[in-house]
Amino acid sequence: MIYDLVVVGGGAAGFFAALQLKEQYADANIAILEKGKEGLQKVKVSGGGRCNLTHACFDPKELVRFYPRGHKELLGPFHKFGPGDTMGWFDDHGVAVKIEEDNRVFPEANSSQAVIDCFLEAAKSARIPVFYQTALTHLHQEEDYWLVKTKQEDFKAIHVLMATGSASVPWRVLKDLGHHIITPKPSLFTFHCNEDGLQHLSGVVVPEVDIQIIDTNLESSGPLLFTHWGFSGPAVLKLSAWGARILAEKDYRFELMVNFIQMDAASCLELLKKQKEDFGKKQLSNANPFAIPKRLWHRLLELSAIPDSCKWADANKIQLDRLSNLLVAFRFQIEGKSTFKEEFVSAGGIDLKEVDFRSYQSKKFPGLYFAGEILDIDGVTGGFNFQNAWTGAYIAATDMASKLHREL
Numbered sequence: 001m002i003y004d005l006v007v008v009g010g011g012a013a014g015f016f017a018a019l020q021l022k023e024q025y026a027d028a029n030i031a032i033l034e035k036g037k038e039g040l041q042k043v044k045v046s047g048g049g050r051c052n053l054t055h056a057c058f059d060p061k062e063l064v065r066f067y068p069r070g071h072k073e074l075l076g077p078f079h080k081f082g083p084g085d086t087m088g089w090f091d092d093h094g095v096a097v098k099i100e101e102d103n104r105v106f107p108e109a110n111s112s113q114a115v116i117d118c119f120l121e122a123a124k125s126a127r128i129p130v131f132y133q134t135a136l137t138h139l140h141q142e143e144d145y146w147l148v149k150t151k152q153e154d155f156k157a158i159h160v161l162m163a164t165g166s167a168s169v170p171w172r173v174l175k176d177l178g179h180h181i182i183t184p185k186p187s188l189f190t191f192h193c194n195e196d197g198l199q200h201l202s203g204v205v206v207p208e209v210d211i212q213i214i215d216t217n218l219e220s221s222g223p224l225l226f227t228h229w230g231f232s233g234p235a236v237l238k239l240s241a242w243g244a245r246i247l248a249e250k251d252y253r254f255e256l257m258v259n260f261i262q263m264d265a266a267s268c269l270e271l272l273k274k275q276k277e278d279f280g281k282k283q284l285s286n287a288n289p290f291a292i293p294k295r296l297w298h299r300l301l302e303l304s305a306i307p308d309s310c311k312w313a314d315a316n317k318i319q320l321d322r323l324s325n326l327l328v329a330f331r332f333q334i335e336g337k338s339t340f341k342e343e344f345v346s347a348g349g350i351d352l353k354e355v356d357f358r359s360y361q362s363k364k365f366p367g368l369y370f371a372g373e374i375l376d377i378d379g380v381t382g383g384f385n386f387q388n389a390w391t392g393a394y395i396a397a398t399d400m401a402s403k404l405h406r407e408l
C-alpha cells in the first residue's frame, strides 16, 4: 500500500499536520510513525504541564521578532496561519483557551492533557493510524514514492513529513539524503554564577533591568530573577535564545553586565546626590530611591562599604561612586548554564535555504516536507515554539491537500 502521507514523528507538528490534511482532504491515507511508546511527550511536559499553546500576538510583523532564527522565513507563513488561527482551531476542537496577562495562551483547563486528549481523539475518529515504537532509520526516493524504513517495517508514501523535533537520527538520515543541517545548540537556558553572596538573593526579582554580554552586541531587557545557582527570568532567557550560538562558542563562560535601574551612570550619580541633599537625615538602608527589592539594595550597600547605620548625609563620594557603578554596571562572571524547566529548544536543524516556505517542502526533494523544531527555527519562551510547529504543519498539509485534490 502507498500512503498519501507518512508523518515521521508523533509530536506537536506531526499530529497537527495529519489532522489538518484529513480535514482538508477527507480521503487522505495517512500514517504517523512515532519512535516512543507514546507520542506528544513534549506537549505533556510543556509550559510546566499546562502547555503554552501560542502567544496572543496577532500582527505577523511583530510576531516574527520573537524568533532569533526563522524571523525572515516565518513572515509569509504567519499571514496564512497565525496565533488567532491556532486559538480558533483548538476552540473548535473542544479545547477552550485563555489569554493570560503576559499574552501567553493556555488551555482553560490549565492542563496539557487537554491538548493530548484532543489530538488522540481527533486522530482516532479520523482513522489515522499511529505506529508507536516505530523509529525511522532510512529514507529514500524511489521512482514514484518515498520509502520510509524503520526497524519494524517499511512504509511507502507519496508525501513524507519530517516532524521529528530535535532528534539526532532523523537529522543524520536527512544529511545522508543530501540536506544541510545547521549544528544544533541549546537555546532557552539560565545562567550559572558562583559569585559570593549571590545565594542570599535567591528568589529576588528585579522587574526591569537591562543586561548585556561583554565583548558582544548581545543585550536584552525585562525582569531578572536571582536563583540559587545564578540568574533566570525573561531578560536572561531572551538573551540565551538570541545568543545561543555565540554563547555555545564561548562554552557558556562570559561576563554579564546588569543595569538594575535602566539609567546611565551620570543620571544615577545625580539622583544619589539629590537623595543626599533631600534625605540627609535618613539611613540609606531605609531610604532606597530605586524600584529594586530591599534584599538587593542591602547587598549593593554592603558591596559599596556603606554600613546599615550610615545616613545619606554621611555617605562620601567614593561610596556613592561605587554604589552608582554597581547599580548601572554590575559585572557578573557566568560559568555555565542550566536548563529552563518550563521550556527549552534547539537552535539548529534543516538549513532554511533548502526549504520553500510557501509549502514547507524541500527545495531539493519534491514530496518531502518539514515542520516544527526539525527546522533551524526557534523562538523565545512564551508559546512561540509551538506556534512554529502549528504554522508549518498547517501549510505543509494544505499544500499536500491541494496536490491530492488536483490529482483527482
Ligand SMILES: Cc1cc2nc3c(=O)[nH]c(=O)nc-3n(C[C@H](O)[C@H](O)[C@H](O)COP(=O)(O)OP(=O)(O)OC[C@H]3O[C@@H](n4cnc5c(N)ncnc54)[C@H](O)[C@@H]3O)c2cc1C
Pocket (backbone or CB within 6 Å): 008, 009, 010, 011, 012, 013, 014, 033, 034, 035, 036, 038, 039, 040, 041, 042, 043, 045, 046, 047, 048, 051, 052, 053, 054, 134, 135, 136, 137, 163, 164, 165, 166, 167, 169, 170, 341, 342, 343, 344, 345, 371, 372, 373, 374, 382, 383, 384, 385, 386, 387, 389
Ligand atoms: C520541557 C519543555 C517545555 C516546553 N514548553 C513549551 C511551551 O509551553 N510552549 C511552546 O511553545 N514550546 C514549548 N516547548 C518547545 C516545544 O515543545 C517544541 O518546540 C515542540 O514540541 C516542537 O514540536 P515538534 O513536533 O517539532 O517536535 P516534538 O514535539 O519533539 O515531536 C517530535 C516527535 O518525533 C519523535 N521521533 C524522534 N525521532 C524519531 C524517529 N527516528 N522516528 C519516529 N519518530 C521520531 C519523537 O519521539 C517525538 O514524539 C517546550 C519544550 C520542552 C522541552
